[in-house]
Amino acid sequence: MTTTLLRASSVSRRFGDVVAVDDVSMHVQAGEVVGLLGANGAGKTTLIRMLLGLLGTSAGTVEVLGGPPDRTRRRRLGYVPQNLGLYRDLTLDENLTFVAGAYGAAKPSVPAELRPYTEVLVGDLPLGAARRVAFVAALCHAPEVLLLDEPTSGVDALSRTRLWDTIRDRSEAGVGVLVTTHYMQEAEQCDRLLLMSNGALVAEGSERDIIADTTAIAVHTDDWARTFAALNAAGAPVVLDGRAVRVADGDPGRLERILATQGIAARLEPVPATIEERMLVLARADPDAAA
């Protein structure tokens, strides 16, 4: 039997006239890594703060470990905020002593690769090392649920895979994990993805489910600079892509006509969109969200 560790049922949150989270239902089960995607202002942080019990709901209910997110249940959560939540003017060792003390847990052992840094102030650590410390701190009280806000932002590819080893190691031990991210490379590490836009949950499932039938347009050409300039001047969301250009959202017929009038030879090919392009399409479809 699978256990649901986090559940939001028809949850909304308003701030004055602004609906930050709009009727969202989601859950995270034991042993599952769920990725939460969305642009700035999509409502990810507000949803997480409600799940953590730091913010009340305007409507709907939040359940954490089978009940409301009160102090007893919150003790069983682990949280790594984007800014890491460590004390920059304490050493690595002092940070771990403090966090373990706050949770009444035994002080965690320091992983081998962090041992050279035990007496270094956290503010002086390389970012990759500081992120490892934040993980060690968040895991010291053996939480049953982990909430991670962009856990690998700014970290190199190899360090990123090592942080994901830690995350997967916990999920295989039955911990439920909710991760916010907006990068493809993190999304592919998740079992399931949730996509929020303008406060609402708009897609759910695998990366393929999220992208659905959204396509971008790859424009193959010998003169990328002229092609780019023509499409950019016409207001298309166009970017350089290697030696070709790529349009995130647009009508291929219209793009072809723009290039033809300028006498630019190009071949247009519909290709599956990336997650970012899918989000751009959603943001453009909802002008309020694009602000």
Place this chain on the structure above:
Amino acid sequence: MTYGATSARVRFGDRTALDDVTVRLAPGSVTAVVGGDGAGKTTLMRALVREVALDAGTVDTPDKAGLGYLPASSGSWAALTVTQNVDFAAGIFGLAGEPLAARRDELLAAAGLTAAAGRLASQLSGGMRRKLGFCMAMVHRPSLLVLDEPSTGVDPVSRIDLWRLISEAAAGGAAVVMSTTYLDEAERAGHLLVLDGGRALLQGTYDEVRAGFVGTITRDPSAVRPEWSWRRGRERREYWPASDQPADRTVVDPDLEDLVVALSLAATNRDGAAA
């Protein structure tokens, strides 16, 4: 004219931040410098804009008037409005009056910041703030644009905007060099320099990098040699530098992420063996 650095070495005390790095930056191209914290990305960017002096080697870059620079910090002043920030940066290059107003309008419109022109930089979202920094770096139409992690912490929709602005600068003939921790961006840039511990691990177009890669990468539920493996989703990738993988392994066509992790791992394991 092609800019760049040749055999550049930078030392801070007894630490070598940049070690014999050579990179060519051609007009109308975007070069992505990839690596994690401490790889030497920021040192290379600062060397290119002559904020740090080289201990050996040379940099070949335009003078101040031809250089645009977005530092890794915000690149704008929190207590000034969007307009004031752009005007201040423009003033440094002697841009004023009608030409300034026209250039400012053009840049802010391209960055989607027109409606935010009167807002303090401190009240912008992270993505808007990076786009403002980009406008300031571009205000004087530099021929070399140096961008230190323009997209870190930027949300996906703003990231596409930022990429459009970067593409626009290159399409207009500027040589653009940008650092990033994200390999999908590096693939998009066309030219790539991967730094690891201050040294160039890989360099070239994706096709060149792929062609120069030696060995095999496999994907399976578990690894034979854990120290040569890394995680992707529920599977483990494993690097076989001598292509001597057992017959039961599943060989993959590696993407840039695989190539970079494999070579970082090889460098780490080599250093470990030497120590």
